[in-house]
Amino acid sequence: MFMRKLVVKAVALSIFGLGMLLPSLQAAKTNVLYKDQVAVIMYHHVDDDAKSAGTITTKLFEDQLTYLKNKGYQFITLQQFRDYMQGAKVPHNAVLVTFDDGYESFYVNAYPILKHMRIPAVNFVITGDLENPLASYIPSLSKDEIVEMTTDTNFIDAQCHSNSFHYKLPDGSAALLGRIVTDDKKETEEQYKQRVLGDTQACVAKLGELYPGPIDAYAYPFGFYDNKTIDYIGQGGMKYAFTIVPEMATRDEDPMQIPRINAGNSAVTPEVLDSSIMRRIVAPAPSSQEVPLADTMNQLGGKAAAAADGTVTIQYQSGQWTGTANANKLTARAGGKTITLQKPLVLKNNKVFIALKDLETVIGAQIVYNPTVQSFSVRQTPAAKK
Known part of the structure; x- marks a missing residue:
């Protein structure tokens, strides 16, 4: 009742x-x-x-x-x-x-x-x-x-x-x-x-x-x-x-x-x-978008640099990778595992650019864009299982 x-x-x-x-x-x-x-x-x-x-x-x-x-x-x-x-x-x-x-x-x-x-x-x-x-x-x-x-x-x-x-x-x-x-x-x-x-x-x-x-x-x-x-x-x-x-x-x-x-x-x-x-609004960028590697890694809490000979280095948390401008391979310093990028690293106006989807693959996390503060960040919450 x-x-x-x-x-x-x-x-x-x-x-x-x-x-x-x-x-x-x-x-x-x-x-x-x-x-x-x-x-x-x-x-x-x-x-x-x-x-x-x-x-x-x-x-x-x-x-x-x-x-x-x-x-x-x-x-x-x-x-x-x-x-x-x-x-x-x-x-x-x-x-x-x-x-x-x-x-x-x-x-x-x-x-x-x-x-x-x-x-x-x-x-x-x-x-x-x-x-x-x-x-x-x-x-x-x-x-x-x-x-x-x-x-x-x-x-x-x-x-x-x-x-x-x-x-x-x-x-x-x-x-x-x-x-x-x-x-x-x-x-x-x-x-x-x-x-x-x-x-x-x-x-x-x-x-x-x-x-x-x-x-x-x-x-x-x-x-x-x-x-x-x-x-x-x-x-x-x-x-x-x-x-x-x-x-x-x-x-x-x-x-x-x-x-x-x-x-x-x-x-x-x-x-x-x-x-x-x-400050937490998310606007997922197109996977084909290319972003300046060094600037984006700084926003994500990592580092990236390009040497005069074209060598590119990426560091995020405990991981480090090396590659070459205009190539589509990155090699992990620990273990030597190779990552094949969907798009080659591109050198434009003295800056190295990487496809956003490729950068997500490298660091192993989803990257989102916040239009309010105009910067990229790493998503802490994991994606749903498909």
Whole structure:
């Protein structure tokens, strides 16, 4: 009966919600700051008295959202984000608001602002705290508060931040990532797998009792994860997982490693948040584009030089390669492995140029262009597996 009432209420709200979201679906044709990407912004605690690196005041929170809204940013729901990752269009200047930890301050301080401004948000909840929300060091959301927010609107979501993994093990590793040691015996890989699977499934089950929406998104506790973590929470029902890597989100990326830009620090003024987003806009360049090798490597944090005899050297992190201008071969100094370029290195006006796709092959990473700062950068978030 409880679930039936929730479903009926959700259906009744759908008409209201569709009308409310039409402005974001009809993306403004003017003031296009970026398109076909999403700025996922991250918060934790909104409180006027607490002081911490993850806390901002109610006024700053409202000022940030107001500033972004007035500048033409368009706030989207988690469902719109899911649809985008599956190939649907997204409004220009799209922003997804996320919160970690499921603090009660979200209900008390953030939710009234979000509801008044009709801005969607998702809170990643530690479901183990639901049974006794006031027992936490910082009070947590209750079941009733989650039910109220997710049924009185259709644009507030609650998703997983684990059931009980928001702590560190004695060796300092995150509970999600580390291995538990009992009586000097480390848990086996199968035990670890079952622990992660069980925790994830518990989170899904507990949130699934509160509202009928899909529970398939996860925020990694402390931002720590690895390939096994990704695999096991995926087996537990997760299709989207959010990191703390500060980049823009695009559908070309691994949906289990979605980046987010931190907005929940008292030093992040509305102008700083706007600048943070603008500095991370990505505009993938055509693979055939040729770029000046030395200048581009400097922007990427590496080095490149051409000697008078035409010898070209490239250095990036621990790798070094040598080649010759007007040739299409580069040889690694360590091991002597040869890379065959799609296009030869070209000498123009005393500068060596390389095809951008070839440079990506050399350094082993995706390179993107930011039109705001007019420079190239290495993408930290891995591409989606094809």
